[in-house]
Amino acid sequence: MPSPLFADRPAPQPTERGTVEALIDMTRRLRGDMDAVRRDASTDGDDTLWRWQRALCDLAVQQLNELSGHLDQLRTGRPAGIPADGTADDGAPGGAEACRRTADEAAVGGVGSAEWNLLTDEVRWSDELYRILGRAPESGPLPLDELPSLVFAEDEALFTAMVTDCLIDGRPMDGELRLVRADGQLRTVRLTGEPVLDTDGCTASMWAVVRDVSALRRGERALRESRESLRRERRTAGAEERLAAELREAVLPSAHDSLRLARGGAVALDLAARPLSSPSDPLSGGDWYDTLELPNGEALLSVGDLTGQGVSAASCLAMVLGAVRGMAMAGVGPGALLAHLNQLLETSRRPALGSALCGRYDPVSGTFSWAQAGHPAPLLFRGGTGRALTPPDGVLLGATTGAAYEQAEVQLLPGDLLVLHTDGLTRTAGADSAGTGTERDRLLALAPRLAGSRDARECATVIAEEFGQAERAVDGCVMVARVG
Numbered sequence: 124m125p126s127p128l129f130a131d132r133p134a135p136q137p138t139e140r141g142t143v144e145a146l147i148d149m150t151r152r153l154r155g156d157m158d159a160v161r162r163d164a165s166t167d168g169d170d171t172l173w174r175w176q177r178a179l180c181d182l183a184v185q186q187l188n189e190l191s192g193h194l195d196q197l198r199t200g201r202p203a204g205i206p207a208d209g210t211a212d213d214g215a216p217g218g219a220e221a222c223r224r225t226a227d228e229a230a231v232g233g234v235g236s237a238e239w240n241l242l243t244d245e246v247r248w249s250d251e252l253y254r255i256l257g258r259a260p261e262s263g264p265l266p267l268d269e270l271p272s273l274v275f276a277e278d279e280a281l282f283t284a285m286v287t288d289c290l291i292d293g294r295p296m297d298g299e300l301r302l303v304r305a306d307g308q309l310r311t312v313r314l315t316g317e318p319v320l321d322t323d324g325c326t327a328s329m330w331a332v333v334r335d336v337s338a339l340r341r342g343e344r345a346l347r348e349s350r351e352s353l354r355r356e357r358r359t360a361g362a363e364e365r366l367a368a369e370l371r372e373a374v375l376p377s378a379h380d381s382l383r384l385a386r387g388g389a390v391a392l393d394l395a396a397r398p399l400s401s402p403s404d405p406l407s408g409g410d411w412y413d414t415l416e417l418p419n420g421e422a423l424l425s426v427g428d429l430t431g432q433g434v435s436a437a438s439c440l441a442m443v444l445g446a447v448r449g450m451a452m453a454g455v456g457p458g459a460l461l462a463h464l465n466q467l468l469e470t471s472r473r474p475a476l477g478s479a480l481c482g483r484y485d486p487v488s489g490t491f492s493w494a495q496a497g498h499p500a501p502l503l504f505r506g507g508t509g510r511a512l513t514p515p516d517g518v519l520l521g522a523t524t525g526a527a528y529e530q531a532e533v534q535l536l537p538g539d540l541l542v543l544h545t546d547g548l549t550r551t552a553g554a555d556s557a558g559t560g561t562e563r564d565r566l567l568a569l570a571p572r573l574a575g576s577r578d579a580r581e582c583a584t585v586i587a588e589e590f591g592q593a594e595r596a597v598d599g600c601v602m603v604a605r606v607g
Contacts, residue, residue: 233335257304427479547599
């Protein structure tokens with residue numbers, strides 16, 4: 124089997140120069156664009172996804188670099204000493220020599236070449252092959268029978284089979300194997316070659332081109348590992364999200380039902396609530412709401428927002444709700460309840476910050492006593508208009524030791540509507556600071572629609588539809604209490 128440039132093969136026509144130049148310019152532009160993509164790779168703090176993106180970009184850049192090197196060789200044209208008829212300058216059969224020179228000229232970007240003459244035992248290596256194998260040029264090239272000493276032990280059988288098939292059966296070589304350099308480094312190479320036959324059809328020599336693909340394979344391996352790591356993290360995140368959602372559903376009142384509390388009094392409460400989830404973290408944040416009928420006939424209303432997300436936030440939520448319900452059942456007032464809750468969060472195993480509003484409604488007197496910890500004040504709608512109640516003093520839960528929380532009271536009348544919400548309700552993309560300014564005014568502007576609603580459930584639906592259409596920055600919730 125003759126080499127690719129053996130004399131009896133027609134020489135390929137030179138590639139049109141203008142076409143090659145255009146491809147080179149296109150490759151350079153792509154290389155610049157890939158550099159920009161690699162610099163801009165970002166996943167908002169997700170290290171695994173960032174590594175996967177960078178590995179993919181690095182692999183693409185490596186391939187573009189190799190393409191650029193090959194195109195540069197095409198632009199250079201026919202190497203010196205290889206005439207169009209395929210014979211060498213000295214008139215000898217030009218197959219192996221021409222191939223060696225062509226591959227030697229192509230020894231850029233980790234591509235080397237070699238030829239072993241079986242008749243004269245002459246061995247020729249290109250300079251790049253010495254570099255790939257980490258062998259000093261003054262040490263000379265290795266004969267064919269000593270090459271297995273460079274091959275990684277697990278790949279020796281493959282190398283022997285490739286060389287045997289090439290020399291004895293006349294088959295081309297094309298395979299990938301690992302070589303051990305003189306300095307002990309492991310290199311992955313692509314080995315291609317063919318036998319060169321003499322006039323009698325016997326193998327006279329063997330030529331080979333060795334391409335160092337170590338960086339390419341490392342990039343592919345890094346890409347596979349980062350992709351698998353990303354898949355594992357996504358599976359874990361999905362399981363944690365489901366667990367957090369199940370835990371929240373277990374401890375929070377149902378958002379689909381309306382409740383009627385303090386039924387033993389003259390003026391009862393019609394209650395409804397709605398959660399509003401962020402698309403990026405549905406049901407995994409720390410926003411909560413709760414209602415509870417107390418032994419003395421009063422009704423407990425509470426909303427809050429704890430820092431954190433996922434399972435840790437859901438477990439902290441369960442602890443907080445248990446503490447709130449227990450203290451409320453024991454008769455602890457809103458102000459003292461928040462003070463105890465502040466101490467609980469501060470001294471817990473996993474300290475957390477949070478805002479909260481806790482209130483008790485007395486159906487006999489119609490008063491609503493409440494306290495807040497860094498939380499938006501309730502909105503009172505009466506007679507078709509709305510206003511925010513003046514909040515008593517209170518700092519965020521878990522922010523300081525021994526904090527005291529003042530308590531306020533408001534007299535509620537039949538038909539009044541009380542809206543309790545977390546700051547996430549009004550924090551949509553592009554909105555101003557939570558619960559203030561334009562967004563709070565937008566909530567108060569719903570007064571006529573709320574006044575025309577039949578019950579608390581319909582009021583909660585109106586608010587959820589108004590603030591649930593825009594893309595949410597964080598999750599939130601709203602609770603509506605209608606008197607009478």
